[in-house]
Amino acid sequence: MSKRVTSHDVARRAGVSRTTVSLVLNRSDAATFSPETRERVLQAAADLGYKPNSAARMLVSGNSETIGLVISNKDILSVDAFVPQVLHGIGEVNQRHGFHVLLESLASGPGAGTYDHLVESRRIDGLILLNPRQDDEALKRLIENKFPIVLVGTLRHPEEASINYSASASTRQAVDLLADLGHRNVGMVAFAPPGFVAVEGRKEALRRGLVARGLDLADSAVEHANFSAESGHAATRALLTRRPDITAIFAGNDTIAIGVISAARALGRRVPEDLSVVGHDDLPFAAWLSPALTTIRNDAVRQGALAAEMLISILEGKPVAERRVRLQSELMVRQSCAAAPR
Amino acid sequence: MSKRVTSHDVARRAGVSRTTVSLVLNRSDAATFSPETRERVLQAAADLGYKPNSAARMLVSGNSETIGLVISNKDILSVDAFVPQVLHGIGEVNQRHGFHVLLESLASGPGAGTYDHLVESRRIDGLILLNPRQDDEALKRLIENKFPIVLVGTLRHPEEASINYSASASTRQAVDLLADLGHRNVGMVAFAPPGFVAVEGRKEALRRGLVARGLDLADSAVEHANFSAESGHAATRALLTRRPDITAIFAGNDTIAIGVISAARALGRRVPEDLSVVGHDDLPFAAWLSPALTTIRNDAVRQGALAAEMLISILEGKPVAERRVRLQSELMVRQSCAAAPR
DNA sequence: TTGTACGCGTTATCAC
DNA sequence: GTGATAACGCGTACAA
Numbered sequence: 123m124s125k126r127v128t129s130h131d132v133a134r135r136a137g138v139s140r141t142t143v144s145l146v147l148n149r150s151d152a153a154t155f156s157p158e159t160r161e162r163v164l165q166a167a168a169d170l171g172y173k174p175n176s177a178a179r180m181l182v183s184g185n186s187e188t189i190g191l192v193i194s195n196k197d198i199l200s201v202d203a204f205v206p207q208v209l210h211g212i213g214e215v216n217q218r219h220g221f222h223v224l225l226e227s228l229a230s231g232p233g234a235g236t237y238d239h240l241v242e243s244r245r246i247d248g249l250i251l252l253n254p255r256q257d258d259e260a261l262k263r264l265i266e267n268k269f270p271i272v273l274v275g276t277l278r279h280p281e282e283a284s285i286n287y288s289a290s291a292s293t294r295q296a297v298d299l300l301a302d303l304g305h306r307n308v309g310m311v312a313f314a315p316p317g318f319v320a321v322e323g324r325k326e327a328l329r330r331g332l333v334a335r336g337l338d339l340a341d342s343a344v345e346h347a348n349f350s351a352e353s354g355h356a357a358t359r360a361l362l363t364r365r366p367d368i369t370a371i372f373a374g375n376d377t378i379a380i381g382v383i384s385a386a387r388a389l390g391r392r393v394p395e396d397l398s399v400v401g402h403d404d405l406p407f408a409a410w411l412s413p414a415l416t417t418i419r420n421d422a423v424r425q426g427a428l429a430a431e432m433l434i435s436i437l438e439g440k441p442v443a444e445r446r447v448r449l450q451s452e453l454m455v456r457q458s459c460a461a462a463p464r
Numbered sequence: 465m466s467k468r469v470t471s472h473d474v475a476r477r478a479g480v481s482r483t484t485v486s487l488v489l490n491r492s493d494a495a496t497f498s499p500e501t502r503e504r505v506l507q508a509a510a511d512l513g514y515k516p517n518s519a520a521r522m523l524v525s526g527n528s529e530t531i532g533l534v535i536s537n538k539d540i541l542s543v544d545a546f547v548p549q550v551l552h553g554i555g556e557v558n559q560r561h562g563f564h565v566l567l568e569s570l571a572s573g574p575g576a577g578t579y580d581h582l583v584e585s586r587r588i589d590g591l592i593l594l595n596p597r598q599d600d601e602a603l604k605r606l607i608e609n610k611f612p613i614v615l616v617g618t619l620r621h622p623e624e625a626s627i628n629y630s631a632s633a634s635t636r637q638a639v640d641l642l643a644d645l646g647h648r649n650v651g652m653v654a655f656a657p658p659g660f661v662a663v664e665g666r667k668e669a670l671r672r673g674l675v676a677r678g679l680d681l682a683d684s685a686v687e688h689a690n691f692s693a694e695s696g697h698a699a700t701r702a703l704l705t706r707r708p709d710i711t712a713i714f715a716g717n718d719t720i721a722i723g724v725i726s727a728a729r730a731l732g733r734r735v736p737e738d739l740s741v742v743g744h745d746d747l748p749f750a751a752w753l754s755p756a757l758t759t760i761r762n763d764a765v766r767q768g769a770l771a772a773e774m775l776i777s778i779l780e781g782k783p784v785a786e787r788r789v790r791l792q793s794e795l796m797v798r799q800s801c802a803a804a805p806r
Numbered sequence: 807t808t809g810t811a812c813g814c815g816t817t818a819t820c821a822c
Numbered sequence: 823g824t825g826a827t828a829a830c831g832c833g834t835a836c837a838a
Contacts, residue, residue, distance in 0.1 A: 126586070128831060139809050144833055155807070173584035177522035178831035181814050186519065188566070205548050213569035222587065224530070225565045227555035242515035244468070245564065351752040377749060384752040407719060410693040410726040412754060470815060481825045486817060497823065520815035523830050 127170045136166035143167070147174075180244070188222040189433055190246035192237060194253075203405045204375065204422050208252060208274060211426025219434050236260065241269060248433045250274060250426075255317050272433045274425050275320055276446070283436065285429045287449035289327040289402070292418045295453045296372070296400050297331035299416075304462035305370040305398060308332060309343040311357045311382055313374025313402075316346060321374065324402060328372050343368060347378050354381025355388075362389055362397075369462045370398040376405045379415055383458075394460035404454050413457035420451050469512045478508035485509070489516075522586070530564040531775055532588035534579060536595075545747040546717070546764050550594060550616060553768025561776050578602065583611060590775045592616060592768075597659050614775045616767050617662050618788070625778065627771045629791035631669045631744070634760045637795040638714070638742050639673035641758075646804035647712040647740060650674060651685040653699045653724055655716025655744075658688060663716065666744060670714050685710060689720050696723025697730075704731055704739075711804045712740040718747045721757055725800075736802035746796050755799035762793050 129147075133140045138159060146155055146163040166172075180186045191212065193205060212223060224246055226237075237260055240246055248270035254261055254277050264271055265281050273284035300308060310328055312321045329339040342365055345357035354373065358381060362368060371386075373379035379401035386397045393399055394413060401408055401417030408415040428447060435442050475482045480501060488497055488505040508514075522528045533554065535547060554565060566588055568579075579602055582588055590612035596603055596619050606613055607623050615626035642650060652670055654663045671681040684707055687699035696715065700723060704710060713728075715721035721743035728739045735741055736755060743750055743759030750757040770789060777784050 126584070126831095129833095130831080140832080141810085141834075142808060145808095148833075159807080171580075171584070173581065175523070175831050176585040176587045177519050177528065178814090179833080180519035181517070181523055181816090181831085182833050184814085191567075203545055203548075206545075209567065210569065213567070217569070223567045225533075225551065225555070225567050227552065227559070239515065242468070242513070243518040245518045351749040355752055380749050380752045384754055384756070387754050407693040407722050410697055410722050412726055412729050414726070468815095471817095472815080482816080483818090483825055483827095484823090487824090490817080501823080517815050520830090521817080523814090523832090524816050524818085526830080 126175070127172045129172070129174065131170055132163065132166045132172045135170060136162040138163060184244075185247045185437070186222075186245060187220060188224050188246045189216070189430070189437075190224045190226055190237075190240050190249045192226045192240075192249065192251050194227070203377070203407065204403060205252070207405070207422030208426035208429075211423040211428075212250065212430040213426075215427050215430035215434070221430075221434060237264060247437050248272070250429050250433060253318060253320055256319050256322070257317060270433060270436045272429045272436070274429050276323075277319060283432060283442070283445040285425045285432065285447045285449070287420055287425065287451050289324055289418055289420070289451050290330065292451040292453040293324070293327040293372075294331040294334065296416070296418060297328070297335055297337075299453075299455065299459060300370045300398060300400070300462075301335045301337065303398070303459065304464070306337060306462070307343070307365070307367045308337065308339065308370045308372065309361050309365060309368040310339065310345070310372045311354055311361060311374060311378055312344065312346045313354075313378045314346065314349055321346070324372075324374060347374065347381065349377070351377050351381040351384070354378035355385045356381075358382045358385035359389065362386070362391070369396075370400070370459070372400045373402060375403045376401040376408045376415060376417055378402075379408075379417070379458075380411065383411070394458050396463050398459040398462070400459065408454075409456060411458075416456045416458045417454050418451050419454050421449070425449070468517070469514045471514070471516070473512055474505065474508045474514045477512060478504040480505060526586070527589045527779070528564075528587060529562060530566050530588050531558070531772070531779075532566045532568055532579075532582050532591045534568045534582075534591065534593050536569070545719070545749065546745060547594070549747070549764035550768035550771075553765040553770075554592065554772040555768075557769050557772035557776070563772075563776060579606060589779050590614070592771050592775060595660060595662055598661050598664070599659060612775060612778045614771045614778070616771050618665075619661060625774060625784070625787040627767045627774065627789045627791070629762055629767070629793050631666055631760055631762070631793050632672065634793040634795040635666070635669040635714075636673040636676065638758070638760065639670070639677055639679075641795070641797065641801060642712045642740060642742070642804075643677045643679065645740065645801060646806070648679060648804070649685070649707070649710045650679065650681065650712045650714065651703050651707060651710040652681065652687070652714045653696055653703060653716060653720055654686065654688045655696075655720045656688065656691055663688070666714075666716060689716065689723065691719070693719050693723040693726070696720035697727045698723075700724045700727035701731065704728070704733070711738075712742070712801070714742045715744060717745045718743040718750045718757060718759055721750075721759070721800075722753065725753070736800050738805050740801040740804070742801065750796075751798060753800075758798045758800045759796050760793050761796050763791070767791070 129140050129143045133143045252274045276284045276286040345361040347353040347357040373382045383393050391397045401415045404417045404419035408417050471482050471485045475485045594616045618626045618628040656663050687703040689695040689699040715724045725735050733739045743757045746759045746761035750759050
């Protein structure tokens with residue numbers, strides 16, 4: 123690569139001092155320079171293609187204009203399309219604010235201490251964390267130490283900053299839809315093992331919805347998958363074998379729903395005629411599955427964008443109106459639910 | 465956050481100089497210190513929880529131990545599960561080598577000059593680029609300037625370093641499979657507009673495969689989608705309306721295949737009885753679609769890992785045996801192809 | 807309006 | 823074996 127251009131080079135070319143260069147370039151507001159000087163500096167910088175060395179800038183300013191995004195390997199491998207959506211939301215906001223994203227994928231598990239390296243090396247100014255686990259102590263410590271961190275999801279920690287959404291209302295709607303179609307035995311295939319807050323949240327929302335209609339969610343009606351469509355398939359086989367009376371299944375997410383549908387077919391059940399399926403997330407492909415998936419919309423792009431906005435506000439010291447944003451989800455009714463077979 | 469610990473603090477606590485601290489901590493090979501001093505330093509660092517400030521380290525060493533990954537928004541939104549797979553492969557290798565990934569999503573389009581900011585701010589040491597476009601001049605310039613960059617895909621540039629794979633053999637197999645099943649009119653729905661190397665490559669592989677069997681790929685048998693399942697649906701509708709004689713479709717990737725299947729159904733064609741479909745990539749969900757998708761496997765995790773390995777080797781000045789790695793793809797035969805209707 | 811001088815935390819070089 | 827000193831490139835008081 124061609125030799126790097128320093129502020130010194132720019133200064134020389136413009137015939138001014140490095141101070142002037144720095145001031146002109148960084149303080150656009152300061153009208154404290156002659157338009158002529160200003161112009162010369164800008165011109166020289168452009169001619170030379172000057173880009174400040176970010177390391178030096180970081181060192182002196184103490185921040186990196188970079189936010190970390192931590193994702194467990196399991197998630198990234200298999201929650202599939204959800205992560206990119208969030209990423210997209212974050213990316214767009216970042217670009218507007220000149221921030222960068224450092225992606226850290228960590229081995230799964232409680233992962234104690236895994237953020238510390240990132241945080242303490244000062245490589246990042248703040249952190250966005252997807253799908254936290256309830257038992258993540260390292261994370262709690264970070265929050266309590268006031269490290270700037272925004273959750274996509276929630277830890278139900280009083281001090282957390284988070285973008286979360288409520289599945290209650292739309293889950294309730296979905297339950298109503300199914301109950302009205304005559305379903306009495308409803309099951310669930312969670313997207314991950316117990317311990318993830320989102321898993322428990324979705325399960326609870328379903329339970330409450332069912333109870334409100336005089337139904338229930340027996341433990342025998344719940345299986346836990348493990349992120350992938352494949353695991354969804356296996357879990358559904360187990361579930362329907364144990365509880366063949368079940369006529370409707372809530373899938374923990376849309377990827378799991380693919381597995382649910384495939385397992386149903388493998389067991390000789392048509393969807394939706396013999397088994398109704400409700401997904402979760404409304405990933406872009408959901409509407410194009412066969413049958414088109416009825417699912418609870420959880421706008422990942424929006425959540426990513428909001429999380430990034432909030433984090434950047436915190437980092438810039440701007441006031442944040444609400445530190446715990448709660449969005450409403452929305453039921454997308456499509457073709458995967460039908461009247462209960464009799 | 466608690467005050468940061470500098471090497472100076474460690475030095476004081478251990479009763480040695482900063483130099484000693486640095487040498488002990490960074491040069492595990494240098495036997496040039498008394499075991500006792502060595503121990504004292506290590507102990508002090510551990511007690512204080514010392515983590516070197518990465519900005520300072522970057523400034524002096526000139527590299528950031530970070531690799532950039534540039535992804536166009538369009539990709540990340542819609543090629544969906546492919547990107548996370550690659551990311552996963554990269555992440556694993558990086559973790560082993562202590563590297564980080566900086567993710568830059570750029571607005572789509574030719575995007576001239578978009579990497580420059582990243583590159584010249586010295587924020588990253590090297591770059592991995594997915595799915596390059598043939599007309600990306602900024603990229604070519606970067607390669608010609610010897611900036612360390614590894615493509616996942618290819619630009620067919622003599623100086624490039626790339627991880628690529630050949631779809632020829634397995635496309636040929638797929639064509640044979642279909643031809644043997646009696647299909648004569650085969651179409652294609654590309655995953656993106658013309659201009660992406662991978663789009664053209666897949667199309668050419670198909671054309672050659674067909675010609676080898678005495679068939680052809682007329683222009684009227686090709687439609688271009690635009691990354692999403694939805695666009696695959698629309699493109700397929702157009703294709704099958706224009707060429708109702710087509711009985712088998714190669715989808716540009718598995719996400720597009722979802723759209724192809726859904727469009728076929730919407731037009732009253734059963735898959736695979738009335739229309740055979742071949743996907744591309746073998747994303748984790750492909751085996752669980754209904755019908756299970758016959759697809760050309762393109763191991764994204766492996767490609768990501770290989771790209772990261774290669775880039776890190778280049779960065780560390782290690783010899784790289786092959787700068788243009790070419791993997792073989794593999795046909796996964798499942799349920800989405802059947803005898804041509806007559 | 808501009809220049810000088812210093813600090814940020816680390817590492818390399820060269821004395822001791 | 824160990825320690826002082828000088829960079830790395832930038833931002834910014836402070837002096838001029």
